[in-house]
Amino acid sequence: MSKADKIKARAPRGFADRGPADLAATEKMLAKIRETYELYGFEGVETSFVEYTDALGKFLPDQDRPNEGVFSFQDDDEQWLSLRYDLTAPLARYVAENFDALPKPYRSYRAGWVFRNEKPGPGRFRQFMQFDADTVGAASVAADAEICMMAADTLDNLGLSGQFVIKINNRKVLDGVLEAIGLGGEEHAGQRLVVLRAIDKLDRLGPEGVKLLLGPGRKDESGDFTKGAGLEPADIARVLAFTEAKGDTNADTIANLRQVVRGSARGEEGANELAEIAALIAEAGYEARVMIDPSVVRGLEYYTGPVYEADLTFQVQDEDGRPVRFGSVGGGGRYDGLVGRFRPEPVPATGFSIGVSRLLSALQMVKSPIVSGNDKPGPVVVLVMDKDQIAAYQRMVSTLRKAGIRAELYLGSSGMKAQMKYADKRQSPCVIIQGSNERERGEVEIKDLIEGAKAAEAIASNAEWKAARPAQFSVTEDKLVDAVKDVLARHFA
RNA sequence: GCAGCCGUAGCUCAGUUGGUUAGAGCACCAGAUUGUGGAUCUGGGGGUCCCCCGUUCGAGCCGGGGCGGCUGUACCA
Secondary structure (H helix, E strand, C coil): CCHHHCCCCCCCCCCCCCCHHHHHHHHHHHHHHHHHHHHCCCEECCCCCEEEHHHHCCCCCCCCCCCCECCEEECCCCCEEEECCCCHHHHHHHHHHCCCCCCCCEEEEEEEEEECECCCECCECCEEEEEEEEEECCCCHHHHHHHHHHHHHHHHHHHHCCCEEEEEEEHHHHHHHHHHCCCCCHHHHHHHHHHHHHHHCHHHHHHHHHHHHHCCEEECCCCCEEECCCCCHHHHHHHHHHHCCCCCCHHHHHHHHHHHCCCCHHHHHHHHHHHHHHHHHHHHCCCCCEEECCCCCCCCCCCCCEEEEEEEEEEEECCCCCEEEEEEEEEEEECCCCHHHCCCCCCCEEEEEEEHHHHHHHHHHCCCCCCCCCCCCCCEEECCCCHHHHHHHHHHHHHHHHCCCCEEECCCCCCHHHHHHHHHHCCCCEEEECCHHHHHHCEEEEEEHHHHHHHHCCCCCHHHHHHHCCCEEEEEHHHHHHHHHHHHHHHHC
């Protein structure tokens, strides 16, 4: 194969590989989340990566652009299949399919990869992991309140106490406001969506930017123009007043909301639900962690009632060095319509979703004990000095493994210097050396690489370094395990 | 999708008005050291200068088109 024919090795755009440190940290974090969810009585369930496209939502691939937003392909029988883009739609399918066998309300959690065919960015991938918990078949807002409290407990257990707030709002309240400014009814569905998305950009654009988006439109810094919702100034003021209705206490906030939605039955119903949730939260002692906040709307269309967002409040620096709040690591809400798409009867449901990799980077930033202290030692490496003695070396490896010590035989073909470099790169605590000299005496040489690295700092010349053989000692073969355990104990007690 | 900026070694980048065989640092491999990870020194491998077309005696450099990347914006059911 000529050089020009070689394939360029590169991960596809928006997809990432994960190294051992990341895997270990993620594993510990997921275990902690799972533990919390189990404590609340939720049970695990896993669904497939691929679903029939029509089960995922209203999206249907057309011949021109079958992969818009979602990765899709056609089965043998020409049915369209898609990679799941979240864990909620597949859960709705699962519950509907197994409806008769499942206990109602059905409480479950699941972690898994989801895929979105969108433009990737920093911290935004086309494959990422979510961790969801959902209660299906409970119409009571007690289910919503519980999910929010569980989200708070989860973040507490991950070492983020005092650094987050779970924000709750209600879509019905927003609907009430929109109704009040004459955007009720089917014919205004498109415009309502524009308003919703404009509000969702509050944190990024600020009230001024959102004001433009609600009105004539906004020109961004590259000169690109975004068409707005075209609302009248008075209506814009009313929508913005809604997003700013948060008071010092939940009671104040709800009182403000009642003002804004006055006259709309749906809006008042939403305010009542929020009052109920606030009472449950106060009763359980969560009012410092879970708060009513009307600025939360969530971009998704399928939410029908309470919506939530988990916001981290500590500051991080953006790429220009400016301090910004870390922001959202998860969200959710009530989706009473989703399961019902598959069933003759309506099925209420509510759930919460954690963005796993985003939460992980947050934990790394605050140096949570969950993800720190993961620098476990590499394997003990048994060097190959004489190729005809591999069986003997392999025996040493087995002996160490039987004693519960991570160990391996050097399997490459290079000389001793390269073997030492290999062990160094693997972060081995020590290597085992047995050449003909040691073998004749029935001994093995053990070199403590961590101690040796420290000693190296004081030695300038290579000749001296070689002669000193720092942190190296001999023991008889039967003492191998004890000696290695001593070395490990010295560094990883 | 739209707009702006940018494409030279694995990485970060130099490269003169357009002029021989395109460079540096880091990383990698080897030797100095028959059997010792660091440091130092010496050597080595590695390039479609994003691609195509054009201008020119001559293009990494100039022009056009394409592709890719980054950033903003839109979309994100």
